[in-house]
Amino acid sequence: MHQDEPVGFWSYTRRDDEIERGKIKRLVDLISDEFEIMTGRELHIFFDKEDISWGEEWRSRIDSAIIGTTFMIAIVTPRFLRSQECRREVITFSSHASSRGLDDLLLPILYSGPPDLLDGDHEDEVAALIKRRNYVNWTHLRLEDEGSPEYRRAVHELAQRLAEILDRSSEMEPTAQEALIVDDQVGIVDQLADMEKALPLLAECLTGFGQVTGEIGSHMQWATGEIGESDKGNGGFAGRLRVSDQLADRLQVPVKKLAELGDQYASTLAIVDPGVLTFIRMAKDPNLPDEDRAAVEDFFRIVVGTVAASRENVPILTGFASSAEDTAKYSRSMRPLMRTLVNSVQRVVDGQAVMDEWERLIKEGGDPTVSLS
Incomplete structure (x- = not known):
């Protein structure tokens, strides 16, 4: 994979995907395919955190200037907010992106939870961070059939937003100096x-x-x-x-x-x-x-x-x-x-x-x- 190709990291809890019978994993493929058919560019998203390539690519991307073509999608659920591993991933990525003025590269999806999970003045720092990142509310859409017009339209909108964010970020990224x-x-x-x-x-x-x-x-x-x-x-x-x-x-x-x-x-x-x-x-x-x-x-x-x-x-x-x-x-x-x-x-x-x-x-x-x- 070329260093200037867009690459994403999927932050989620394995148990949430198991409960959803693999629906969260299938969403990765749907977004990647929609992005490619819209832009003509392949979109590689790292999903399996146990794969050694996840860690290698993670370090390569966040340690260098190519973070402008790197994004993270966080599948936010109550279990996600309780996971120290997920919290660490979001905090680390957000820290690197923010230090370069690229906050939009963290794209949270509120996937499930009570209506007030991200509402109000939160004492939870990660919940507050996610709320500031203009998250996408998926709590009703996840109940739709994956082949329904509503679901497909939502996937299209996510892929379109991602394409716009990546194009904008690659143009505006400042150097360290x-x-x-x-x-x-x-x-x-x-x-x-x-x-x-x-x-x-x-x-x-x-x-x-x-x-x-x-x-x-x-x-x-x-x-x-x-x-x-x-x-x-x-x-x-x-x-x-x-x-x-x-x-x-x-x-x-x-x-x-x-x-x-x-x-x-x-x-x-x-x-x-x-x-x-x-x-x-x-x-x-x-x-x-x-x-x-x-x-x-x-x-x-x-x-x-x-x-x-x-x-x-x-x-x-x-x-x-x-x-x-x-x-x-x-x-x-x-x-x-x-x-x-x-x-x-x-x-x-x-x-x-x-x-x-x-x-x-x-x-x-x-x-x-x-x-x-």
Whole structure:
């Protein structure tokens, strides 16, 4: 396959396709065929993520400027949003595309789910990202027969939209160097200094997460003791409900703090990510002046340290979120609080996917000055 040929990646959950009796896989073929008959160009879409060629082509495409001819179609369902693998794929692709000003190359299809799955102000970062990408609503169309006029028309519209997006993206893609040009011609070293100031904010957010989750854990421990005492006194379900309601009152403030930290973490990452990716691409330029290259390499050391520190926190936070979900079963008053807590922790997990990508790219760039052990 030629590097300038349009290539797509299909992000979905295997179980959804099994439930649909292979209908999701057949949709890949229908879109590819419709694209070819409309444009005269073949459209290759990678569907089987277990195939080694998926990973090889994925790395080749998102690591280079040919992302302008590369797209991702995400088949969004409730199970999709719960899949860490699917979330990582969407976040990684969107991060690379956005850093080049090519947001349209992520094309989400809302395939199934409740009407409010993507509506409202979402605490779920991936759901919010998908909503911003002008997704296609397929929840009613998927119930149509694949040979029906409605279904065929919808496939045609998807293929047409895809052709328009690819044509537009291939024409407007900026180079890594162009992405760094600003109105006042700020130097590379100055821009790196600004980035270095932003990175510690991520570490501060993670420190805050640790402090607040510790506070929440203490309140939960208190509740466990109180429930034990209530059970000894034959307090029954009424006693447990009373303690749960008291716990909900105690958790209002710390859970609100956790949500604020999650917002700050996500917004800081959104600011830093395009710059990090741009500097990683820029480091591959053999004409980069020695002074600038040295500054970039120093910056990479800070990035790698930040990634490692964050990674250590993820298992702790996910374990805490899992126990919080169990706590949510106690009473109705606990459920919204625990939902907010879990979503806040998910932002850190999603953010780690972004930072892991930084580390991978720096490592594969072969920078000998950065230790990644």
